[in-house]
Amino acid sequence: MYGEEVPAYNTLVEVSEEVNRDFMEKMGSEAERLGTLGRVTAERHGAIRVGSATEMRQVARLFRGFGMHPVGFYDLRDAAKSSVPVVSTAFRPVDREELAKNPFRVFTSMLTTNDPRFFSAELQQRLEEFIGSRNIFNEELLELADKAAEQRGLEAENADRFVELATAAFKLNDEPIDDEWYRMLEKISAVAADIGGVRYTHINHLTPRVLDIDALYERMEARGITMIDEIQGPPAWDGPDVLLRQTSFRALDEERVFRFADGTVGPGSLRVRFGEVEQRGIALTPQGRELYDEMVAETDARLQANGGVRTEVARGVWQERLPDSEEELRKCGLAYFTYELTTSASESGSVQNLEDREYSVDELIEAGIVEATPIVYEDFLPRSAAGIFQSNLKDDGTRDNEQEGTDYDIRALSEIVGEDIQEPYFYYSVQERESLQALAEAIGRPVATTAAVQQ
Secondary structure: OHHHHOHHHHHHHHHHHHHHHHHHHHHHHHHHOOOOHHHHHHOEEEEEEEOOHHHHHHHHHHHHOOOOEEEEEEEOOOOOOOOOOEEEEEEEOOOHHHHHHOOEEEEEEEEOOOOOOOOOHHHHHHHHHHHHOOOOOOHHHHHHHHHHHHHOOOOHHHHHHHHHHHHHHOOOOOOOEEHHHHHHHHHHOHHHHHHHOOOOOOOOEEEEEOOOHHHHHHHHHHOOOOEOOOOEOOOOOOOOOEOEEEEEEOOOOEEEEEEOOOOOEEEEEEOOOOEEEEEEOEOEOHHHHHHHHHHHHHHHHHHHHHOOOHHHHHHHHHHHHOOOOHHHHHHOOOEOEEEEEOHHHHHHOHHHHOOOOOEOHHHHHHOOOEEEEEOEOOOOOHHHHHHHHHHOOOOOOOOOOOOOOOOOOHHHHHHHHOOOOEOHHHHHHHHHHHHHHHHHHHHOOOEOOOHHHHO
């Protein structure tokens, strides 16, 4: 459906698959260290935007029916210089095996209509009345979602109907857009207009995963597709990939039907949807994320003092401060890993020769009994998300920084979605802890917790 609406997305998927195949040929089995080719090729994250707490609660019910739960809180209002008046979470499977079967996430943003930095009291009232009058998610869809969540599935006929209705809820609508109302909101924020200027929601972007984002960027440009100025997130460097790198092709003019001030209806265009692509790295612990944030701040400071190209300056900071191997990341407690017996240890029965005492994973790795596998980062970075949004806006919009911003945090958004939003660290730590427990059972000896789990 999205490929029909945004044909350039099909090109993005085609190039992503080419890059992944070429990377596999070049790197061999090492290329699948952070995910099998099958999973990476199938993987997507979508992005949608809703206008109110009611709509956010409804969409949470919808995704719960697909086994997807809110993870992480992202406040984009201050993450970019442009006007992006939204707070967000991401809905995804949280169980490792379920995520492997359904590697799909939906980054979901809610318009903060009550933030006076963006909207006057009068405009807030008009916005909330407009959004409150629309009905994006019908009752049949929500009832099927609730049933699917409760039963952990649906029988075939209802399952087909559920998918049909859910897809239709995000299909681009041809209802005429009130030009005057939309342009009024657009002056404040193109994101606000995209959410509150129409009577429906839609997929803002759909993102494939790629194994070499730098190669993809070059190939898209070679095909004549204009990309944003730089890749967001960590720079390319000689050490391990961490967290998330993202880029996109620029938003394209799309024809829409408008109702103009004189009452006539006719064609017009909007530029709000773009094609994003991502390369995922290793999940960092709280200590690792603190170091990452310090490196980003250091990059900003050096750019401000000396100028230069951000990606090149960042690469220098990374080389100075971040361990250049997975093993050092692991030993320093900066990243999450799972642990299991090596094939040779399983086949030889060498674990029977271990002393009857507690072991550290370092000892077991050095003895060739255990191998560590990095856990893939499954979530998002607020600054990168805001950077992608900002790079695809025609202008920065307006924001009154003299006003006090409305408070939102993970607890407030949890109340809105009707479910506790977990920090991503929670799930990575659980994964690592469970692998340590399984390892202890496999060798019949206690295994000490790692620095990552202790955080």
